[in-house]
Amino acid sequence: MFKLLLQHIQEKVTLTDQEKTQLEEYFIVKKLRKRQYLLQEGEVCKYMAFISSGVLKSYVIDEKGVETINFIGWEGWWMADSYSFYTGEKGILNIEAVEDAELLLLSKEKYDLMMITMPVMSTYFRILYERSLATKDRRILSNIAFNAEEKYTQVLTCYPELVDRIPQHLLASYLGLTPETVSRIKNKMK
Amino acid sequence: MFKLLLQHIQEKVTLTDQEKTQLEEYFIVKKLRKRQYLLQEGEVCKYMAFISSGVLKSYVIDEKGVETINFIGWEGWWMADSYSFYTGEKGILNIEAVEDAELLLLSKEKYDLMMITMPVMSTYFRILYERSLATKDRRILSNIAFNAEEKYTQVLTCYPELVDRIPQHLLASYLGLTPETVSRIKNKMK
DNA sequence: CGGATCGTTGATCAACTTCAACGGTCGTGG
DNA sequence: CCACGACCGTTGAAGTTGATCAACGATCCG
Numbered sequence: 001m002f003k004l005l006l007q008h009i010q011e012k013v014t015l016t017d018q019e020k021t022q023l024e025e026y027f028i029v030k031k032l033r034k035r036q037y038l039l040q041e042g043e044v045c046k047y048m049a050f051i052s053s054g055v056l057k058s059y060v061i062d063e064k065g066v067e068t069i070n071f072i073g074w075e076g077w078w079m080a081d082s083y084s085f086y087t088g089e090k091g092i093l094n095i096e097a098v099e100d101a102e103l104l105l106l107s108k109e110k111y112d113l114m115m116i117t118m119p120v121m122s123t124y125f126r127i128l129y130e131r132s133l134a135t136k137d138r139r140i141l142s143n144i145a146f147n148a149e150e151k152y153t154q155v156l157t158c159y160p161e162l163v164d165r166i167p168q169h170l171l172a173s174y175l176g177l178t179p180e181t182v183s184r185i186k187n188k189m190k
Numbered sequence: 191m192f193k194l195l196l197q198h199i200q201e202k203v204t205l206t207d208q209e210k211t212q213l214e215e216y217f218i219v220k221k222l223r224k225r226q227y228l229l230q231e232g233e234v235c236k237y238m239a240f241i242s243s244g245v246l247k248s249y250v251i252d253e254k255g256v257e258t259i260n261f262i263g264w265e266g267w268w269m270a271d272s273y274s275f276y277t278g279e280k281g282i283l284n285i286e287a288v289e290d291a292e293l294l295l296l297s298k299e300k301y302d303l304m305m306i307t308m309p310v311m312s313t314y315f316r317i318l319y320e321r322s323l324a325t326k327d328r329r330i331l332s333n334i335a336f337n338a339e340e341k342y343t344q345v346l347t348c349y350p351e352l353v354d355r356i357p358q359h360l361l362a363s364y365l366g367l368t369p370e371t372v373s374r375i376k377n378k379m380k
Numbered sequence: 381c382g383g384a385t386c387g388t389t390g391a392t393c394a395a396c397t398t399c400a401a402c403g404g405t406c407g408t409g410g
Numbered sequence: 411c412c413a414c415g416a417c418c419g420t421t422g423a424a425g426t427t428g429a430t431c432a433a434c435g436a437t438c439c440g
Contacts (some may be wrong), residue, residue, distance in 0.1 A: 007425065060331060062370035068335040070327060083324035115316070119309055126305070126312055134273035136326040137260060141250060143333040144366030145258040148396070176334030178397060183420055338428065358387065371428055373388055 004103055005050050008076055012127045023121070026114055027104040032056075032097040038079070039095040045084035047105040051077050054101025055165055058093045059173070069173040072098070072166055078128070079103075098166060121158060143176060151175045152185050179180050191220060194242050195294055203310050213311070216304055222246075222287040226332040228269070229285040235375055237295040241267050244291025245355055248283045249363070256269035259363040262288070262356055268318070307380045333366060341365045342375050343346060 002024055009015060012030055015023070032038060038056065039045055049056070056079050058070045071078040073079045082169050084091030085108060106114070107151075115122045155162060155175060162171060168186075192214055199205060205213070220239075222228060228246065229235055241244070246269050248260045260283055274281030275278045275298060296304070305312045332344050345352060345365060352361060357367040358376075 002359055024346065053215065060335060062335065068331065070331055082320070082327055082414095086324055087322040115313070119312075122309075122313055122316055123305070126316040128318065129316065129323060130272070130276040132323060133319060133326065134276055136323065136330065137272055139330055140326065143330065144363075145250060145252060147373075167417090177418070180398085180421085181396060184396095186418085357385085358383095368429060369387070370389085370430085374428095377388085 001052065001102075002027075002053055002104070003189050004076060006055060008050075009121075009124050013124045014121060019118065019120060021120065023187050027106055030103045030105050032101045032103065034097050036097050037094065038103070039081060039091065039093065039144055041092055041094050042090055043084075044088060045081035045091045045093070047107055048078055048080040048111060050082045050104040050106070051075055051079060052104060054103075055098040056095060056101055056103075056114075057097070057098050057166075057170060058095045060092055061094065065108040067173060068176070069170055072170060072174055073164070074161075098170070148175075148177050149185050149189075151177070152182060153189075191242060191292075191296070192217075194266060197310075198240075199314050203314045205258060205310060209308065209310060209352055212308065216300045216348045217296055220293045220295050222291045222293060224287055224290050226285070226287050227284065228293070229271060229281065229283065231278055231282055231284050233274075234278060235271035235281045235283070237297050238268055238270040238275060238301060239263055239285075239293040242292040242294060243295075245288040245349070246285055247288050247356075247360060248280055249263055251284065257267060258366070259360055262352070262360060262364055263356055264351075288360070338365075338371050339375050339379075341367070342372065343379075357359050 005027075006015070006020060006023070007021075027050075028047075032054065038047075038049060039058075041061065051073055053075055055074045056070065057072050059067050059079065059080060060070065061067055071079070079095060081091035081093040081095065083089070084093070085104070090147075115125075138158075141149055146154060152175060155171070168182055172179045172182040175182070195217075196210060196213070197203070198288045199213075211376055217240075218237075220228075222244065227237060228237075229248075231251065241263055245262065247262050248269060250260065251257055256312050261269070269285060271281035271283040271285065273279070274283070278298070305315075309337065328348075332341055336344065342365060345361070358372055362369045362372040365372070
């Protein structure tokens with residue numbers, strides 16, 4: 001259950017055996033079935049979720065009912081409405097299982113506590129966020145500087161697994177394109 | 191010189207007098223004149239820059255010579271090619287002064303050292319990154335879910351100062367639009 | 381003064397969306 | 411266990427948004 005999480009953390013920082021044990025106290029195990037919500041628009045995001053297995057998506061729905069994917073994560077990724085989690089204000093994201101999933105939830109209270117009592121975890125998150133910022137910067141650039149085909153090939157090279165793990169229309173939405181456009185690009189490139 | 195930085199840090203964490211003094215050791219003061227580079231594409235980003243005064247932009251240039259703005263910052267913002275800074279690999283961003291600017295530079299070596307010797311600063315950066323992630327998430331969403339007009343009005347409400355601080359064609363590029371389009375939207379809305 | 385930079389406006393154009401129809405696969409309930 | 415509906419990808423045709431291209435006026439500054 002905690003194996004993947006511990007492994008993940010230890011790629012960035014070193015944990016003592018005591019810290020490893022201590023760590024488990026902070027999390028709640030939660031299972032989600034396909035299509036089940038972790039969070040709905042308008043709620044305050046009370047948990048960061050570490051995905052032990054399965055696939056989750058976060059997205060918004062506009063007034064016409066169109067879904068726009070904010071993020072897609074699977075084993076080894078963290079998931080939350082970051083704005084809502086850190087500020088405590090109402091969020092705009094929905095988070096939902098794309099496949100059955102097993103999560104380790106870290107509540108805001110426990111997170112704050114952890115940041116005080118386990119400095120090593122504050123460091124872990126700082127490092128995690130460094131990577132994450134760099135990635136998001138690249139995604140922003142590809143959004144505003146690339147055309148449809150460039151966006152698609154970029155995501156293929158950066159996240160080759162993505163294509164196998166999720167339905168194509170989710171990938172399309174993640175890229176800000178329509179399913180039709182992605183379908184046509186795929187054809188054209190083959 | 192350090193006043194703004196200290197103020198900024200103390201919005202997020204509490205510093206002792208000793209830490210305040212210690213902090214200054216880590217930084218190099220640097221002045222940039224308008225149009226002067228802080229970083230050029232292909233270089234490794236060796237510094238994070240805290241902007242004490244002035245305006246900086248980070249951007250990429252595509253094969254046709256078109257500039258795409260990644261980020262624009264002024265007094266109180268941090269600036270770097272985050273990917274390059276954290277990984278130590280060559281970067282893709284150019285960073286340049288839009289107006290004469292005064293910076294406090296924190297080198298990668300000093301940053302790494304600071305993270306070890308000043309836990310409070312590790313915490314500061316963790317908190318800074320939390321906010322930053324939330325902001326970038328919102329920007330990604332507005333990039334992929336919004337049309338030109340919505341992007342423009344969103345940036346107006348989130349960063350009203352931006353319009354006064356920077357030329358309009360930079361704002362356009364920041365939004366992934368052409369100057370012409372922004373000009374037309376502005377007219378239409380008035 | 382003359383050049384560079386910037387915003388504006390108009391006309392044309394292309395990329396991507398929208399709309400619609402169809403075929404395949406999967407899962408669920410009768 | 412099969413049938414039907416939901417879901418998904420594909421293809422074609424038409425439509426729209428924003429880009430491109432070009433010209434012009436204003437401002438700033440050396």
